[in-house]
Amino acid sequence: MNHDLEHLLTSKRVLVSCGAGGVGKTTVSASLAVHAARLGQRVLVVTIDPSKRLAEALGVARNAPTPVPVKMDDLGSGSLHAWMLDPQLVSNQVVEKFSKTPEEAQKLLNNRIYQNVTAMVAGMQEYTAVEALCEFVSTDQYDLVILDTPPSRDALRFLDAPVRANAFLDRRIFNLFIPSEGGLIRRMASKLVEQVMDVTFGKQTRVDLQQFFVLFGVLLGHLNHNQAEMQRFFRANTVGFLLITSPSELALKETDFFRRKTEELGLRVCGVVLNRSLAVDALLNIPNASDVSSTLNDKQKALLTRFRDEATIEMETATNHAALGRAIAKRNREPVWVFPNMHSQVVDVESLEKLSQQVLSVVDEA
Amino acid sequence: MNAFSKHRIALITGKGGVGKTTLTAAVGRALAASGRKVLVTEPAYSETDELPLARLLGLEPNPKGYVPVTDRLTYTPLRARTGHETFLRTVIPTPRLIRAALRSRAVARFLIAAPSLHEMGLFYHILTLLQREESEGVPAFDSILVDMPATGHALALTQLPEILLRLIPSGPIARALREGQEIINDPERGTAWVVSLPLQLPVTESLELIEGLTESQMHCSGVILNMMPRDVFDPNEREILARWCTDHGWIGSHILARSADATASVERLRQSLDRPVLSVPRVRNVGDVDAIVRDMVDGA
Numbered sequence: 312m313n314h315d316l317e318h319l320l321t322s323k324r325v326l327v328s329c330g331a332g333g334v335g336k337t338t339v340s341a342s343l344a345v346h347a348a349r350l351g352q353r354v355l356v357v358t359i360d361p362s363k364r365l366a367e368a369l370g371v372a373r374n375a376p377t378p379v380p381v382k383m384d385d386l387g388s389g390s391l392h393a394w395m396l397d398p399q400l401v402s403n404q405v406v407e408k409f410s411k412t413p414e415e416a417q418k419l420l421n422n423r424i425y426q427n428v429t430a431m432v433a434g435m436q437e438y439t440a441v442e443a444l445c446e447f448v449s450t451d452q453y454d455l456v457i458l459d460t461p462p463s464r465d466a467l468r469f470l471d472a473p474v475r476a477n478a479f480l481d482r483r484i485f486n487l488f489i490p491s492e493g494g495l496i497r498r499m500a501s502k503l504v505e506q507v508m509d510v511t512f513g514k515q516t517r518v519d520l521q522q523f524f525v526l527f528g529v530l531l532g533h534l535n536h537n538q539a540e541m542q543r544f545f546r547a548n549t550v551g552f553l554l555i556t557s558p559s560e561l562a563l564k565e566t567d568f569f570r571r572k573t574e575e576l577g578l579r580v581c582g583v584v585l586n587r588s589l590a591v592d593a594l595l596n597i598p599n600a601s602d603v604s605s606t607l608n609d610k611q612k613a614l615l616t617r618f619r620d621e622a623t624i625e626m627e628t629a630t631n632h633a634a635l636g637r638a639i640a641k642r643n644r645e646p647v648w649v650f651p652n653m654h655s656q657v658v659d660v661e662s663l664e665k666l667s668q669q670v671l672s673v674v675d676e677a
Numbered sequence: 678m679n680a681f682s683k684h685r686i687a688l689i690t691g692k693g694g695v696g697k698t699t700l701t702a703a704v705g706r707a708l709a710a711s712g713r714k715v716l717v718t719e720p721a722y723s724e725t726d727e728l729p730l731a732r733l734l735g736l737e738p739n740p741k742g743y744v745p746v747t748d749r750l751t752y753t754p755l756r757a758r759t760g761h762e763t764f765l766r767t768v769i770p771t772p773r774l775i776r777a778a779l780r781s782r783a784v785a786r787f788l789i790a791a792p793s794l795h796e797m798g799l800f801y802h803i804l805t806l807l808q809r810e811e812s813e814g815v816p817a818f819d820s821i822l823v824d825m826p827a828t829g830h831a832l833a834l835t836q837l838p839e840i841l842l843r844l845i846p847s848g849p850i851a852r853a854l855r856e857g858q859e860i861i862n863d864p865e866r867g868t869a870w871v872v873s874l875p876l877q878l879p880v881t882e883s884l885e886l887i888e889g890l891t892e893s894q895m896h897c898s899g900v901i902l903n904m905m906p907r908d909v910f911d912p913n914e915r916e917i918l919a920r921w922c923t924d925h926g927w928i929g930s931h932i933l934a935r936s937a938d939a940t941a942s943v944e945r946l947r948q949s950l951d952r953p954v955l956s957v958p959r960v961r962n963v964g965d966v967d968a969i970v971r972d973m974v975d976g977a
Contacts, residue, residue, distance in 0.1 A: 333693020427844060511765070513848025557694060561729065595929040611917075617908050618918050621936075622929045624907065624959065 313670045315646045319581055320347040323551045325448060326457045326581070329569070330555035335586040338666070339555050339650060340459040341369060341393075345660055346667035347455050348383060348391035355392045355447060358459040359440060368659050369393045376400065378447075383660055392453070394443075399426075401439035409533040415526065424516075424523035436461045441541050448544075551581030558588050558632040566639050582645045585673070587652040589625065590633035597622040636673040647673040680898065680953055681708055682820065684868040686807060686861065687898070688835070690825040690890075691872035692882055696903040700872055700957065701824040702733045703969040708820055709750035710970075716806060716817075717746075719824040720799050721754040728754055730824045733966055751818070753806070757798025764801045764853060796837045797850065804857045835861070835869070835895045864896035875902045875939035875956070884949055899952035902942060904959040909936040 319326070320343060328343075330336040337358055344356035355378055356369075366372070371379045371393045378392035403420060410416035419425050440458060447456050508517040544550070554569045556562040566583055573580050597619045600612040607615065632649075640647040649671045653662065681687065681704055689701045698719070705717035719730040727738040731754065734746050744752045809817040838854040845851050861867040869890055873883040883900055890897045910918065915933045922930040946954045960968040 331693065333695065335694075423844065427840070509848075511848065511850055512845050513851065516845045516848070561732075564727075595927075595932075597927050597929045614910075614914055614917065615921075617910070618929070618932070621906060621908050621932050625929070625932055 313648060313672050315672060316343075316582070316648055316670060317346075317350060319551065320455065321350055321352060323581070324455060324549040325444065325551070326455065327545075327550070327552045328457065328459050328555055329552060330460075331565070334555050334557040335650075336555045337459050338663070339553075339584055339586055340457050342650070342663040342667045344391060344393070344455075344457050345381075345383070345663045347457075348381075348386055348389040349664065351387055351389045352454040353388075353390045353452070354455045354457065355394065355453045356457045356459065357394050357396055357440065357443065357447070359396045359398065359436060359461045366395065368663060370660075371395055381660065396440055396443055398436045398439040401443050405439070405442060406530065409530045411529065415529070419523070419526040422523045422526065423519050425527065445541060445544055546577050546579075548579065550579065552578050553582055553584060554580065555584045555586055557586050558590075558635050562635060563638055563642070566643060570643065570645075580643075580645050583639055583643060583647045584650055585632070585636050585639065585647060586650045588632045588636065588649045589629040589652050590636055590649055590671075595622045595626050595629075640673045649673055680955065681870075682711070682713055684820070684898070685816070685866045686803070686821045686823065686868070688823045688825050688867075688869040688895075689872060690869050690886065692879065692886075695872045695874050695879065696957075697872045698729045698733055698824050699966060699969065700901060700903060701730060701822050702966045703957075703973060705734075705750055705822050706747065706966065706970045707973040708822075709747055712749070713819040714749050714751075714811075714817070715819065716743075716751045716753060716821045717824070718753050718755050718803075718806065718821065720826050721756050722795075755799045755802050755823070757795045757802070760798035760801035760803075760805070761794075763805050764798070764850075767849070767853075797841055797854070800837055800857055801853060804853070804860070807860060835890060836893045839893060858894075862894040862896070868896045868898040870898050871900045872903055873900055873942075875905050875942040876935075877938060877942065880942045880945055883946075887950065897952065900946050900950065900954050902939075902946075902954065902956040905956040906932070906936050906939050907958050909940050912937075 326340075326343065328336050328340045340356055340358065344354045348354045357378075369381050371381065372395075375395065378394035381391040381393050383391055406419055406425075407413075407416050410419065437460070440461065444456060444458050447453060505517065508520070512520065552573055554566060556565055562585065570580060597615075599619060600607065600615040603612075603615065636647055636649050650666060651669045651671075653666055689697050689704070691697050701717055701719070705715050709715045717730060717734070719728055721728055721739070725739060728740070731740050731744075731752060732738055734752055736744055736746065736752060740752065740754065742753065746752050803821075803823065806818070806821055807816075811817045838858045841854055842851055845854075871883045871886055871890075873879045887897050887900075910933065915937060919930055919933055921927060922933075943954055943956065957969055958972055960972075
């Protein structure tokens with residue numbers, strides 16, 4: 312494997328893979344994890360709702376309450392665990408941990424709105440991922456934890472998650488729903504809000520919402536405190552962020568934006584991965600039919616011409632991908648790695664390992 | 678192109694990275710070129726986000742309102758806020774209450790922070806687009822194409838009514854959801870196209886997605902296989918070419934493996950589905966809408 316990348320896998324304690332949906336984030340994360348384990352690290356890869364295929368590749372079941380060891384031969388001192396995070400499960404643990412009494416926790420767990428909370432609250436998936444991550448790092452069971460961030464439209468969703476969760480976990484929103492006591496005007500305002508909510512949500516839902524907010528409000532202080540801690544945690548120099556992108560025309564813009572945003576937040580980008588690149592096997596050498604000895608008949612020549620045409624398209628695409636890799640490298644101080652497009656699909660630990668061995672560095676030639 | 682002109686609204690769905698946005702743009706342009714009034718749209722999650730479909734159509738990155746693209750092609754972003762506003766207007770009897778509700782920052786933040794309510798806003802916005810009229814009785818758009826978000830929950834919007842109805846079983850939101858469900862789930866009016874790639878795994882995932890759509894009562898027109906190899910060769914030809922590669926040390930046999938995969942994908946979809954399987958050839962530059970439109974128009 313690539314030297315820089317190996318250095319990263321042995322020097323960081325946490326790697327966070329960010330990227331838009333469909334770029335192969337989970338595959339790259341898993342492949343890095345397999346490789347780090349091979350280097351002797353005790354590795355945990357945490358992922359949220361990956362495709363069935365990856366679960367099968369790693370041999371990990373969904374909804375396992377704790378990380379599951381992944382079978383690999385001859386690991387020496389290294390080890391690999393994988394965990395598929397269930398946001399609702401982590402959220403329940405948070406509720407149990409921070410509620411004042413077990414009865415109060417149970418009441419919240421039984422609330423209809425709460426039961427849909429990870430789907431209801433933007434940023435809640437990300438919040439639970441980070442909660443779980445902090446927990447794993449604090450136990451010292453692993454040398455390296457790789458976090459594959461939840462699927463999203465763009466790579467920055469994860470970075471924005473604390474802000475979005477904050478937007479919801481905001482006192483003002485809570486106060487809106489909690490029936491207020493106090494002076495006449497406050498009670499009247501509160502009555503007005505109830506009226507609006509009754510017509511829009513229906514009365515039963517309004518009552519459930521209020522109960523949810525009253526119970527969840529108790530946890531609010533803890534969550535906000537936790538979030539401040541998490542933000543500090545991510546700024547440590549043992550934590551690195553990886554941007555994973557695919558060779559589309561949006562890749563350049565995306566990397567620019569990602570770099571700007573991470574700088575703003577005081578986070579460390581440690582590299583960009585250009586996944587599914589054809590640039591790695593750019594050297595096709597299918598000859599022109601006219602350059603081949605005349606032993607070919609006309610039919611065969613026609614076939615060869617068609618084959619060469621396909622190869623030409625492939626090579627042009629590969630050239631574009633290579634140029635894109637260089638363009639990204641030119642604009643970034645951080646290393647850029649190219650992961651090849653695995654023509655045979657990634658189906659097991661072995662192919663994940665093979666993928667990691669084929670990684671190339673893009674060096675800015677300018 | 679005929680396959681696309683049957684329905685008032687088509688959701689373009691599929692996993693991330695398969696080319697939904699590119700195909701929405703291409704189909705939109707090709708449909709408009711065939712004489713229909715077309716609206717293409719995509720969800721906007723914030724006021725400032727860059728919108729990929731808008732960009733692909735050569736518009737400014739975050740347009741507002743209805744933006745003409747070509748003669749009969751219009752673009753508009755789907756905004757939850759627009760949906761919420763229209764919705765509140767229809768359910769809340771007094772304007773005073775609507776203004777109060779919309780002006781409350783806490784309410785606005787709540788609507789944005791709770792994703793299912795956010796999706797509900799998008800859903801309601803779609804409804805208003807369907808009901809929009811050019812003049813009385815004449816719909817403003819013959820076809821509406823929605824580039825669905827790739828959040829990993831491809832079913833999010835189609836399953837939304839059900840999920841929300843579990844949360845909010847009665848009241849005006851529930852009524853609006855049922856009304857929307859009726860249009861979207863009416864196979865004469867609403868449909869989904871699943872975009873996929875001609876590879877084994879994406880095809881498996883697409884078949885699962887179609888199953889999910891069917892379960893949530895969504896009509897599905899078929900599959901569009903994007904990035905098909907231009908030439909797939911028959912098995913016999915592949916064998917000859919593979920032998921030449923081995924004999925002469927030519928590099929390129931993976932192209933043949935991909936051809937085989939592509940042929941198998943089409944076969945498998947045709948056998949498993951009683952619906953059209955369309956294919957769109959690979960273009961050299963990802964996102965080259967012009968090239969795809971040329972292929973579509975020529976192919977039709």
